Amino acid sequence: MGNALVKKEPPPPVVLVPPLFDYPPLSARTRMLESSYNLLFGKLALRCLFEDYFEEANRFTGKFLLKPTDDPHVDLVASVSGAVDGRVEGDFVGNAEFRWQSDVDDPHTFVDLSVSTSNPSSAYYPKYGIGAFAVYPLISKITGKSSEEYRIMGLRYGSTNLSVGATVTPFSANNELPKHAWLVSKMGSLTVGVQYEPLHGSKDLAKYTDPRNWSCAAGYGVGSQSPLTPSFNIGIELARSSQFIASFYQHVVVQRRVQNPFEENQVVGITNYIDFGFELQSRVDDSKTPPNAPDSLLQVAASWQANKNFLLKGKVGAHSSTLSLAFKSWWKPSFAFNISATTNHRTGNVQCGFGLRVDNLREASYQRADPNFVMLTPNKEHLAEGIVWKMGKRPMYQADVDAENFSELPKELRPSQKIL
Secondary structure, three states: OHHHHOOOOOOOOEEEOOOOOOOOOHHHHHHHHOOHHHOOOOHHHHHHHHHOOOOOOOEEEEEEEEOOOOOOOEEEEEEEEEEOOOOOOOOOEEEEEEEEEEEOOEEEEEEEEEEEOOOOOEEEOOOOOOEEEEEEOOOOOOOOOOHHHHOEEEEEEEOOOEEEEEEEOOOOOOOOOOOEEEEEEEEOOEEEEEEEOOOOOOOHHHHHHOHHHEEEEEEEEEOOOOOOOOEEEEEEEEEOOOEEEEEEEEEEEEEEEOOOOOOOOOEEEEEEEEEEEEEEEEEOOHHHOOOOOOOOEEEEEEEEEOOOOEEEEEEEOOOEEEEEEEEEEOOOOEEEEEEEEEEEOOOOOEEEEEEEEEEOOOOOOOOOOOHHHEEEOHHHHHHHHHHHHHHOOOOEEHHHHHOOOOOOOOHHHOOOOOOO
16 A cells, blocks of 8 residues: 555656768778878878768769678678769779778778778788788879879888878888878877878988978867767868868767657657868968969768758858758668768859768667667766666666776777877
8 A cells, every 4th residue: 555655757768879971981991001191180080080971072972891691700891983974974883892900990900901902902811919011002093103102001000199101102112111101199188199191302311301291280179089079179270381281070968858749758869969070271381382282162061960861061161062961760680871961162052972881880879768878968867777677778878978987888989099
């Protein structure tokens, strides 16, 4: 009788947390082969913001990311692109990359075999720890350059605060030592780096002392790299002593109220992801600027992911503006379709591009009834035990996210580690 009079406490309000369209980004898969200088200072995030889901005018792109269910250590990434209108110049281009990865969750130790209609085939093998990697064309198409120039070997060292590395072309007749070198250091929120890439000078000593072969950058970033927490990055770079580049990138996580008749009553909101970035490039010394260097320009881009299915992106540049809308269905494999409309500022013409992606490499981190992907408000966390008993899994706490305790998060929502 007494138990019948006890008022049952209502279930806690929850906020749905949808997965990001592409996280971690596909370009992060090969970061072992790329200079840390080209990934930090917000460059990787800006590259994704300015390029992903923006299709060229009058062109279509298809990308297929497939992984067998029986062996998660191997996968295949293939892409095709071509002109929508036959009158537009541009050949049909396709490439494919087969990967074996020793650790499913660690993209630092792998072997890639890539085949392309526009690039030579290559095989990569970086080792974990003190990283060593090699790019070796198995079959090359001679286009004015010897195949030996494509054979690259590299050595790198990385820790949480330091990254240093270099690449060489040991089989090339005019071997450059090094062909590419970088040094990046991180001190708290401040990151500084320098990069050497010889393009000028005929002798080694002249190349080392020529300021056009050197670039330096500094960046300030706040926030973790998890998509569940806001962050922003400011970067400045002096590229080859001739071009000054200033950039800004901000990732915002907002929760908006939602009234969805298909959801339960305790679902009171949904998480949205908003990204904004700009990049300003200006010449500082025209005498040192290469003839093919672009004019000083400013480009701005923004994106808004309203839920797990819709993504809206736009960017504005000096010569054109592009608006893109993407739809993604989280089937297995998932399908994403996007359409981009580009407006030429000079002529006013509007042209469209289309893209299609099929992906089963990434697992969706959102399920409607799974509390692993539901964020509890802090004042209701004491009710989590009942959810664990009912659903069998621990819910996601807002307090854990604020404290950067990401161990309970799905791997797709954890920060990207070991960038340095």
